[in-house]
Amino acid sequence: MQLDSFDIAILVALQHDGSITNAALAEVVNLSASQCSRRRAALEQAGVIEGYSARLSAVKLGFGLRAIIRVNLSSHGQGKESDFARFVASQPQIRSAFSVSGDADYVLDIRARDLEAFADFVHRHLLPHPQVAQVRSEIVLKTLKDDAGVGPL
Amino acid sequence: MQLDSFDIAILVALQHDGSITNAALAEVVNLSASQCSRRRAALEQAGVIEGYSARLSAVKLGFGLRAIIRVNLSSHGQGKESDFARFVASQPQIRSAFSVSGDADYVLDIRARDLEAFADFVHRHLLPHPQVAQVRSEIVLKTLKDDAGVGPL
DNA sequence: CCCAGTTCGCAAGCATCGTGCATTCGCGGG
DNA sequence: CCCGCGAATGCACGATGCTTGCGAACTGGG
Known part of the structure; x- marks a missing residue:
């Protein structure tokens, strides 16, 4: 088109x-x-517009904490990675998940109520996952920009 | 509310x-x-719903590449960081930008047409910025999940 | 038990949407 | 230069969806 x-x-x-x-x-x-x-x-x-969404206020809904997590898997390059994909899909706290090239295998965008809930998620759900070998977190202090936009139109 | x-x-x-x-x-x-x-x-x-947005297809609009970039600034902790904030606001290719705690200072979510456009952005715009000391990129290979959602409601 | 405040469904009035149709615009052939 | 065709546009109207007033139902306190 x-x-x-x-x-x-x-x-x-x-x-x-x-x-x-x-x-x-x-x-x-x-x-x-x-x-x-x-x-x-x-x-x-034509699919250029995929749909419409309401933008919700994360703060007002009690999700004050956001973090970017880099994950390395242990069973590198095996077909079992779909298992991790299923894990990602099952966790509502994982807002976005990307398979990436670089020194990490996946990058996750996480929402949580607070630091405690975030730590709980990492230590009780993410780290115990059999394929997860390493986890490195960056906690968002301040959002400078968060466009829904797709790029420089 | x-x-x-x-x-x-x-x-x-x-x-x-x-x-x-x-x-x-x-x-x-x-x-x-x-x-x-x-x-x-x-x-x-009440502001719980901040607004509505159309979800656009990045691929159909010619933005096939996405990357997560971690940036370290040189002038650490100085008031001049608002300069970097202005830079971020001025670059439409920067979809989201977060100030984070961790070994990086900022995490950026970047869209670009292709790898060439991405490299051009990094080497011609990001790296030459006077405050930028280090840049580490993860290029998105596959998107497992990309919810507009705000968290586990 | 009663009353006040709130929430509910219904229905009417109103704004908005989307399609049919005639017109205009742009372009290529004669 | 003129003509004719197809795509794009604006207008008008029927249809759909939104919203507000109103009376009924529910709830909690006195």
Whole structure:
């Protein structure tokens, strides 16, 4: 799918405010509301827009702590890694998980209520996992930026 | 604000699909549409729901590469760190940035078109920054999980 | 037992959405 | 230069979904 400048403007507006009305969108991008509606539908159909989400306040919901954890597995390169993937999927505290190249095997983005809950997670769930060999944590002190954005559109 | 199980259910549904209608929401949480509407409004008013965003496909928009970068600053603990914060804000390729405790000072979440664009960013923008002393990168090979979710609700 | 405060579902009025249709714009062939 | 075709656009209208007033139901305290 080929995107023109109107599409880009629509995407930028929508990723900033997903509940904007087509009429308001029309004013921003200088198009009629019906066209905005059609282009939105096309972008959703094409999979450029994967969906919409509510942004929830982590602090107000009692998740004050965030951490980035680098994990090294022991059974390196074995097919059993899907086991770790299942573990990741089963832990709701793991917000994101990436298999990475570098000196770590995985990078996890963790949420927890507080430092105690975080330590509990690491020592009671993560470290005891049979494949986990090493865990190195960085605890988030301050969030400078946390865009939902996808990149420099 | 005190949240009951209905509110939690609404939040879970909304963070999964922010464009769900109140009628559909009503079926999921076993409430009337009007109550869902009222509770949504209250949750937005209280700041529990910060807003809504469209989830865009990074791949379809040409941002195939993602990386986690740990950065160490040279002028450690000085007031001039706001300079680095301004740098972070000015770089659209930096999706998220956290000041962390651990052996690194900052952790960045980076998007780029490809490996070349990523290397260009690191060597032409990040490393030349006067305060940056050390940069260690982990390039994302595979995303196991990438919840917009805020934690185990 | 009664009353006040809160929460609930219903229904009506209203804003928003999305499709049909006629028009315009841009481009390539004659 | 003109014509014709297809894509894109704006308008209008029917349909859908939102929201607020209202009376009923529930709850806790006196």
